[in-house]
Amino acid sequence: MQANRSVTEAARRRQIVAxxxxxxxxxxxGATTFTRIARWAGLSSTGLISYHFADKADLLDxxxxxxxxxxxxxxxxxxxxxxxHVGTLSARIAANVELxxxxxxxxxxxxxxxxxxxxxxxxxxxTAGLTDRVGALAALLRDGQAHGAFGSFDPELMALxxxxxxxxxxxxxxxxxxxxxxxxxxxxxxxxRATAPDAPEPRP
Amino acid sequence: MQANRSVTEAARRRQIVAxxxxxxxxxxxGATTFTRIARWAGLSSTGLISYHFADKADLLDxxxxxxxxxxxxxxxxxxxxxxxHVGTLSARIAANVELxxxxxxxxxxxxxxxxxxxxxxxxxxxTAGLTDRVGALAALLRDGQAHGAFGSFDPELMALxxxxxxxxxxxxxxxxxxxxxxxxxxxxxxxxRATAPDAPEPRP
Amino acid sequence: MQANRSVTEAARRRQIVAxxxxxxxxxxxGATTFTRIARWAGLSSTGLISYHFADKADLLDxxxxxxxxxxxxxxxxxxxxxxxHVGTLSARIAANVELxxxxxxxxxxxxxxxxxxxxxxxxxxxTAGLTDRVGALAALLRDGQAHGAFGSFDPELMALxxxxxxxxxxxxxxxxxxxxxxxxxxxxxxxxRATAPDAPEPRP
Amino acid sequence: MQANRSVTEAARRRQIVAxxxxxxxxxxxGATTFTRIARWAGLSSTGLISYHFADKADLLDxxxxxxxxxxxxxxxxxxxxxxxHVGTLSARIAANVELxxxxxxxxxxxxxxxxxxxxxxxxxxxTAGLTDRVGALAALLRDGQAHGAFGSFDPELMALxxxxxxxxxxxxxxxxxxxxxxxxxxxxxxxxRATAPDAPEPRP
DNA sequence: AATGAATGAGGGTTCATTCAT
DNA sequence: CATGAATGAACCCTCATTCAT
Numbered sequence: 001m002q003a004n005r006s007v008t009e010a011a012r013r014r015q016i017v018a019x020x021x022x023x024x025x026x027x028x029x030g031a032t033t034f035t036r037i038a039r040w041a042g043l044s045s046t047g048l049i050s051y052h053f054a055d056k057a058d059l060l061d062x063x064x065x066x067x068x069x070x071x072x073x074x075x076x077x078x079x080x081x082x083x084x085h086v087g088t089l090s091a092r093i094a095a096n097v098e099l100x101x102x103x104x105x106x107x108x109x110x111x112x113x114x115x116x117x118x119x120x121x122x123x124x125x126x127t128a129g130l131t132d133r134v135g136a137l138a139a140l141l142r143d144g145q146a147h148g149a150f151g152s153f154d155p156e157l158m159a160l161x162x163x164x165x166x167x168x169x170x171x172x173x174x175x176x177x178x179x180x181x182x183x184x185x186x187x188x189x190x191x192x193r194a195t196a197p198d199a200p201e202p203r204p
Numbered sequence: 205m206q207a208n209r210s211v212t213e214a215a216r217r218r219q220i221v222a223x224x225x226x227x228x229x230x231x232x233x234g235a236t237t238f239t240r241i242a243r244w245a246g247l248s249s250t251g252l253i254s255y256h257f258a259d260k261a262d263l264l265d266x267x268x269x270x271x272x273x274x275x276x277x278x279x280x281x282x283x284x285x286x287x288x289h290v291g292t293l294s295a296r297i298a299a300n301v302e303l304x305x306x307x308x309x310x311x312x313x314x315x316x317x318x319x320x321x322x323x324x325x326x327x328x329x330x331t332a333g334l335t336d337r338v339g340a341l342a343a344l345l346r347d348g349q350a351h352g353a354f355g356s357f358d359p360e361l362m363a364l365x366x367x368x369x370x371x372x373x374x375x376x377x378x379x380x381x382x383x384x385x386x387x388x389x390x391x392x393x394x395x396x397r398a399t400a401p402d403a404p405e406p407r408p
Numbered sequence: 409m410q411a412n413r414s415v416t417e418a419a420r421r422r423q424i425v426a427x428x429x430x431x432x433x434x435x436x437x438g439a440t441t442f443t444r445i446a447r448w449a450g451l452s453s454t455g456l457i458s459y460h461f462a463d464k465a466d467l468l469d470x471x472x473x474x475x476x477x478x479x480x481x482x483x484x485x486x487x488x489x490x491x492x493h494v495g496t497l498s499a500r501i502a503a504n505v506e507l508x509x510x511x512x513x514x515x516x517x518x519x520x521x522x523x524x525x526x527x528x529x530x531x532x533x534x535t536a537g538l539t540d541r542v543g544a545l546a547a548l549l550r551d552g553q554a555h556g557a558f559g560s561f562d563p564e565l566m567a568l569x570x571x572x573x574x575x576x577x578x579x580x581x582x583x584x585x586x587x588x589x590x591x592x593x594x595x596x597x598x599x600x601r602a603t604a605p606d607a608p609e610p611r612p
Numbered sequence: 613m614q615a616n617r618s619v620t621e622a623a624r625r626r627q628i629v630a631x632x633x634x635x636x637x638x639x640x641x642g643a644t645t646f647t648r649i650a651r652w653a654g655l656s657s658t659g660l661i662s663y664h665f666a667d668k669a670d671l672l673d674x675x676x677x678x679x680x681x682x683x684x685x686x687x688x689x690x691x692x693x694x695x696x697h698v699g700t701l702s703a704r705i706a707a708n709v710e711l712x713x714x715x716x717x718x719x720x721x722x723x724x725x726x727x728x729x730x731x732x733x734x735x736x737x738x739t740a741g742l743t744d745r746v747g748a749l750a751a752l753l754r755d756g757q758a759h760g761a762f763g764s765f766d767p768e769l770m771a772l773x774x775x776x777x778x779x780x781x782x783x784x785x786x787x788x789x790x791x792x793x794x795x796x797x798x799x800x801x802x803x804x805r806a807t808a809p810d811a812p813e814p815r816p
Numbered sequence: 817a818a819t820g821a822a823t824g825a826g827g828g829t830t831c832a833t834t835c836a837t
Numbered sequence: 838c839a840t841g842a843a844t845g846a847a848c849c850c851t852c853a854t855t856c857a858t
Contacts, residue, residue, distance in 0.1 A: 008817070028321050030234035034853060045820050050854055052817095115232065115319075154390055160376065161369035161394060168368020169361060186358055190365060194398035212842065238828065249844055254829055256842090416821065436727070438642030442849065453823060458850055460821090523727075525640050562798055568784065569777035569802060576776020577769060594766055598773060602806035620838070646832060657841050662833055664838095 013052050013062065015041055020063050025105035029112040064113050067106045074099050085144030089195065090188040092137065093166060097184035100170045101177055107170060134159045141195065151198040162191050217256050217266065219245055224267050229309035233316040264317050271307075271314045278303050289348030294396055296341065297370060298388035304374040305384040311374055338363045345399065355402045366395050421460050421470065423449055428471050433513035437520040472521050475514045482507050493552030497603065498596040500545065501574060505592035508578040509585055515578055542567045549603065559606045570599050625664050627653055629674050636675065637717035641724040676725050679718045686711050697756030701807065702800040704749065705778060709796035712782045713789055719782060746771045753807065763810040774803050 019041035023032050034046035034056070043049070053059040075095040082091035100107045137159035144150040169187055223245035227236050238250035238260070247253070257263040279299040286295035304311045341363035348354040373391055427449035431440050442454035442464070451457070461467040483503040490499035508515045545567035552558040577595055631653035635644050646658035646668070655661070665671040687707040694703035712719045749771035756762040781799055 012817085028319075031321055033851080035851080045818085046853075047820060047855085048818065051819085056853065116234075153394065154387075157373060157387055157390055158394065160372045161391060164368040164370070164372020164375075165365035166368070167372070168364045171368075172364065183358075183361055186361055187365060190357065190362065190398045193400070194394045196397070210841095216842080237826080239826075247843095249846095250828075251830085251845065252843060255844090260828065414820095420821080438728075441847080443847075451822095454849075455824065455851085456822060459823090464849065523640075525643055561802065562795075565781060565795055565798055566802065568780045569799060572776040572778070572780020572783075573773035574776070576772045576779070579776075580772065591766075591769055594769055595773060598765065598770060598806045601808070602802045604805070624838090645830080647830080657839085658832075659834085659841060660839065663840085668832065 009052065012048075014066075016043075016049055016052060016059070017062050017066050020059060021067065021105050021109040024063065024112045025108035029116045032112070060113050060116065063109060067103075067110045067113070070103055070106055071099055071110070074102055085140065085147060085149035086192055086195075088140060089137075089144070089162075090192055092140070093162065093188040093191060094184040096133075096166045097170060097187055098180060101180040104173075111167070111171075134163050137162055144195075148197060150195045153195065158191075158195060161194075165191070213256065216252075218270075220247075220253055220256060220263070221266050221270050224263060225271065225309050225313040228267065228316045229312035233320045236316070264320065267313060268317050271310045271317070274307055274310055275303060275314070278306055289344065289351060289353035290396055290399075292344060293341075293348070293366075293399065294392040296344070297366065297392040297395060300337075300370045301373060301388040301391055302384060305381055308377070315371070338367050341366055348399075352401065354399045357399065362395075362399060369395070417460065420456075424451075424457055424460060424467070425470050425474050428467060429475065429513050429517040432471065432520045433516035437524045440520070468521050468524065471517060475511075475518045475521070478511055478514055479507060479518070482510055493548065493555060493557035494600055494603075496548060497545075497552070497570075498600055500548070501570065501596040501599060502592035504541075504574045505577060505595055506588060509588040512581075519575070542571050545570055552603075556605065558603045561603065566599075566603060569602075573599070621664065624660075625674065626678075628655075628661055628664060628671070629678050632671060632675050633679065633717050633721040636724045637720035641728045644724070672725050672728065675721060679715075679722045679725070682715055682718055683711055683722070686714055697752065697759060697761035698804055698807075700752060701749075701756070701774075702804060704752070705774065705800040705803060706796035708745075708778045709782060709799055710792060713792040716785075723779070723783075746775050749774055756807075760809060762807045765807065770803075770807060773806075777803070 016037065020032065020037050023037050023040050027036065034049050038046050038049060049059065053062065078095040079088060079091050082088045138155045141150060141155040141158055145152065145155065165187060169183055220241065224236065224241050227240050227244050231240065238253050242250050242253060253263065257266065282299035283292060283295050286292045342359045345354060345359040345362055349359065369391065373387055424445065427445050428440065431444050431448050435444065442457050446454050446457060457467065461470065486503040487496060487499050490496045546563045549558060549563040549566055553563065573595060577591055628649065632644065632649050635649050635652050639648065646661050650658050650661060661671065665674065690707040691700060691703050694700045750767045753762060753767040753770055757764065757767065777799060781795055
C-alpha cells in the first residue's frame with residue numbers, strides 16, 4: 001500500500017521521457033517544449049512535467065540515459081559476439097546502423113539532445129560509452145594496429161570518420177529492414193577495406 | 205563623392221550577417237536570437253536588424269548565401285585543379301576539411317542553418333552544390349566506377365559515408381594549420397583506399 | 409467542495425472580457441492592447457491574457473459573444489412583446505436606443521469590434537441577428553409594406569437610415585435615464601412618421 | 613529662383629496628404645502607418661513625411677482640412693441654391709449623399725480620422741462646419757419650426773438622426789451614379805416626411 | 817501525486833520619430 | 838529640400854517555472 005508510491009512516479013517519468021523522445025525526433029530540440037511534450041503524452045498541464053523533473057535539462061538527461069540504455073542493450077551483445085579486431089569493428093558499425101531500424105526515434109532524439117546548446121559532459125559511464133563512441137573506436141583501432149590487424153593510419157581520425165559516416169548513413173530515413181541490413185554490411189565492408197593492413201611489397 | 209549610396213547599408217548587412225554566423229556557430233540555431241546577434245555585433249537594438257532584414261528567415265538566407273559563397277570560393281579552385289576521378293575525390297575531401305581551418309565558424313553555421321526547422325530547399329545552383337554534397341559526390345563516384353577508377357560499392361552510400369566522415373572530422377576543433385593539412389590528406393587517403401578498384405586475382 | 413473545477417478560469421475570462429469591453433469603449437479597437445487590458449483589469453502581466461485566450465482574435469470573439477448575449481437578452485423581450493408591424497418597428501428602435509443606457513460600453517465596444525480590420529463574418533445566428541440589424545429591419549419593413557402597414561419606399565435604404573440614426577443618437581453620451589426614454593420614443597415616432605402609409609387622396 | 617521653395621514644399625505636402633487619404637480609406641485608421649503612406653506615395657522613406665509634418669496628428673489634421681475643404685466646395689453651392697427650409701433640408705441631405713459618389717475615398721477617410729482615438733476638437737470654422745453637421749442641421753430645423761415649415765420634434769435629436777442616416781447610407785459602396793442620385797432623393801424625401809408639419813385636425 | 821492558474825522574461829516584429837549627412 | 842540609417846518603445850505571443858490547492 002506504500003510501496004507503489006515510487007512505482008507510480010517511475011511510470012509517469014517513463015511516460016514523459018518516452019513522449020519527449022518522440023517529440024524530439026519529430027520536431028527537433030528547438031521546438032521541443034513542455035507544452036508539446038504534455039500534449040503528446042496526453043497530459044493536461046506542463047506543471048506535471050516540472051513536478052517530476054527538476055529542470056528541462058534534467059528531463060533531457062533522463063532522455064539521454066534512456067536512449068543510451070536501449071542502445072547499449074541492443075548493440076552490446078552484437079559487439080561482444082564478434083571475434084577479432086576486424087570482426088569487432090565490423091560488428092560495431094553494423095550494429096550501430098541496424099540500431100536505427102529498431103529505434104528510429106531514439107537515434108534522432110539522441111542527436112537532438114547531444115546537439116542541444118549548452119549541454120555539458122555526460123555523467124555516468126554507460127552514457128559516456130555511447131557518447132564517446134569515438135574514443136572507444138579509437139582504442140579498438142589502436143589495439144588492432146598493435147596486433148597487425150589494421151594498416152597504418154591515425155586511429156583518432158579514423159574513429160571520427162567511421163562515427164561520422166555511420167551517423168550520416170543513419171540520418172537518411174531507411175526504406176525497409178532489408179535495405180538497412182544491406183547498408184550495415186556495406187558500410188562495415190567499406191571501413192574494413194579502409195583499415196586493411198598495408199599491402200605488402202609487390203613481389204618481384 | 206556621392207556614388208556610395210548604399211555603402212552604409214551593405215556594410216551593416218555584412219556586419220550583421222557576420223555576427224549571425226559567429227552566434228550560430230557558438231550557440232546553435234535554437235539559441236540564435238536577435239538579441240544575441242545585436243549584442244555580438246555591438247548594436248544597441250534588435251530593431252536595427254529588423255530594419256535591414258525583412259525577416260529572421262531573410263537574415264538566415266543571407267547567412268546561407270554568404271557561407272556558400274565563401275565555401276565555393278575556397279573549394280572551387282582546389283577541386284577544379286585536380287585530375288582524374290581519384291584525384292578529384294581526393295581534392296574534394298581535402299578541400300572540404302581544409303575549409304574548416306579557414307572558416308571554422310562558417311562551417312558550423314552552415315550546419316546550423318541547414319538543420320533549422322522549416323527550411324525549404326535552396327534556390328540557386330551554387331547553394332544546392334554545397335548543400336547537396338552527397339548527390340554531387342555520388343555522381344562523381346558513379347562516373348568513376350563506370351571508368352574503372354573505383355571498385356564496386358553503392359555510390360550513394362559511399363557518398364553519404366564520405367560526407368559524414370568529413371563533417372565529423374571537421375566538427376572537432378582543429379589544433380594548428382599543420383594538423384589540419386595532415387587530417388585532410390589522411391582522410392582523403394582513407395577513402396581512396398576504401399574506394400579502390402577491386403583487387404585483381406593474385407598472379408600465380 | 410470539489411465540483412468547481414474551472415470556476416476560477418471562467419471568472420478570469422469574464423473579468424478579462426469585461427475589462428476588454430471597457431477598454432474598447434474608451435480607446436477604440438486600434439488602441440486596445442493587451443497591456444491596457446491588463447492594466448484595466450488589475451492584472452500584472454499580459455501573459456495571463458494569453459494564458460486564457462488563444463489569440464487576440466479569440467478574446468475579441470469572446471467579447472463579441474458577450475456583448476451580443478447581453479444585447480439579445482435586453483432587446484429580445486421588448487421586441488417580442490410588440491404587436492403589429494408598426495409596433496415592432498417602434499419597439500425595435502426604442503429598445504435599441506434604451507440598450508445604450510443599460511450597457512453604454514457594450515454598444516461602443518460592439519461597434520469597435522465589428523469595425524476591426526480583418527474580422528470575418530460571425531458564425532452563430534444570434535450574432536448575425538445583431539450584426540445584420542439592417543437586413544433584419546429591411547425584412548420587417550418589406551413585410552409591413554406587403555401588408556399595407558407602411559408606405560412606399562426602398563426598404564433597404566430605409567433600414568440603413570434607421571440603423572444609422574439609432575447609432576448616431578446612441579453615440580452621444582446620454583444624460584439621465586429619463587432623457588434616454590424620451591429619445592427612444594421620439595426616434596421611434598420619427599420613423600413611424602417617415603414610414604407611414606401614403607396619404608390617401610383628400611376626400612372632396 | 614527663391615520663391616519656389618514653398619511651392620515645392622506645398623506640392624509635397626499635398627502629395628502626402630492625398631496618399632494618406634487613400635490609405636485611410638483603404639485600410640482604416642489603425643493600419644495607416646507612415647510606411648504604408650510612403651509606399652503609396654512612392655516615397656522611399658518615412659523620414660520625408662516626418663520632415664514635412666511635425667507629427668502624425670499634424671498630418672491627420674491636414675488630411676481633415678483637405679477633406680473638409682473639398683466637401684465644402686462640393687456641398688456649399690448645392691445647399692445655397694436651395695430655397696425654403698424644406699428645400700434646404702432636402703438639398704443638404706442630397707448633397708451629402710452625392711458627395712460620396714464624387715469623393716468616395718475622402719468620405720471614408722473623414723470617418724476614419726474622426727473616429728481616431730484621442731482626436732481633439734477641430735480648430736477652424738470650416739472644419740467645425742462640416743464636423744458639426746449636427747449643430748448646423750439642428751439650427752436649420754429649429755428655424756424651420758419657428759416658421760411653421762416643420763412639425764414638432766426635438767431638433768437636436770432629429771439632426772442627429774438625419775446625420776446618422778446619411779452616414780449609414782453613404783457607408784455602403786454605391787453601385788453607379790444613377791443609384792446614388794436615387795438614394796439621395798429618397799433619403800431626402802424620407803426626412804421631409806419625418807419632419808412634416810403636424811397633420812391638421814381632421815375637419816368635421 | 818497531481819493540478820492548473822499565474823508569472824516574468826524573452827521571442828520577433830512594427831512603428832513614429834530623430835538626426836547626421 | 839531630401840535622405841535613410843538608427844532608435845527605443847510597444848506590440849502579441851510563447852516559454853519554463855512556481856505555488857497554492
